[in-house]
Amino acid sequence: MTSTSSRSTLRPYRHSDRDALVALWSACGLLRPWNDPDRDIARKLAHDDDLLVLELDDRLIGSVMVGFDGHRGWVNYLAVDPRHQGNGHGATLMIEAERRLALRECPKVNLQVRTANEQAIGFYQHLGYTVDEVVSLGKRLFDDVAPPISQ
Numbered sequence: 001m002t003s004t005s006s007r008s009t010l011r012p013y014r015h016s017d018r019d020a021l022v023a024l025w026s027a028c029g030l031l032r033p034w035n036d037p038d039r040d041i042a043r044k045l046a047h048d049d050d051l052l053v054l055e056l057d058d059r060l061i062g063s064v065m066v067g068f069d070g071h072r073g074w075v076n077y078l079a080v081d082p083r084h085q086g087n088g089h090g091a092t093l094m095i096e097a098e099r100r101l102a103l104r105e106c107p108k109v110n111l112q113v114r115t116a117n118e119q120a121i122g123f124y125q126h127l128g129y130t131v132d133e134v135v136s137l138g139k140r141l142f143d144d145v146a147p148p149i150s151q
């Protein structure tokens with residue numbers, strides 16, 4: 001566990017965080033119809049415990065999912081409760097993400113940000129991230145959303 005101040009704590013996700021975490025992602029506009037948050041959480045926990053949550057006064061107000069593929073580090077699901085944005089919590093989460101990656105000798109962090117998300121792009125640039133001259137490509141390997149329960 002990483003204590004950041006007497007009021008805030010940065011620690012790995014616990015199963016009891018599920019509802020608050022998904023509510024946070026929803027409030028931050030990070031949920032997408034093609035992603036199932038429960039599957040995303042379950043896969044991450046099966047892989048490692050670098051899904052971190054930030055608590056302030058025992059309320060979950062932030063998250064970051066950190067990954068290292070052996071070549072590059074990745075950050076996903078960075079979120080700060082809109083009621084607590086602008087108070088340095090996003091930077092706290094990113095500093096811890098970078099610290100964990102550097103400990104694993106990861107030389108570079110990559111991020112994917114929607115081009116319309118100017119707020120996040122400005123935030124990352126403020127933290128020293130630069131736009132790489134690359135095109136981001138993706139290929140879906142299977143439909144990842146649970147089918148609706150048949151009536």
Ligand SMILES: CC(C)(COP(=O)(O)OP(=O)(O)OC[C@H]1O[C@@H](n2cnc3c(N)ncnc32)[C@H](O)[C@@H]1OP(=O)(O)O)[C@@H](O)C(=O)NCCC(=O)NCCS
Nearest residue numbers: 028078079080085086087088089090091119120122123126
């Ligand atoms: C992006 C996000 C995590 C930032 O969190 P935050 O807690 O508001 O950011 P912080 O208060 O830690 O900001 C850290 C620094 O970045 C600066 N900053 C923040 N947004 C900025 C912007 N758009 N342009 C320039 N600087 C910015 C702050 O002024 C602060 O500077 P300082 O340390 O010199 O005072 C938050 O806005 C969020 O959850 N957004 C919705 C979810 C999202 O888009 N996530 C990213 C998906 S890729």
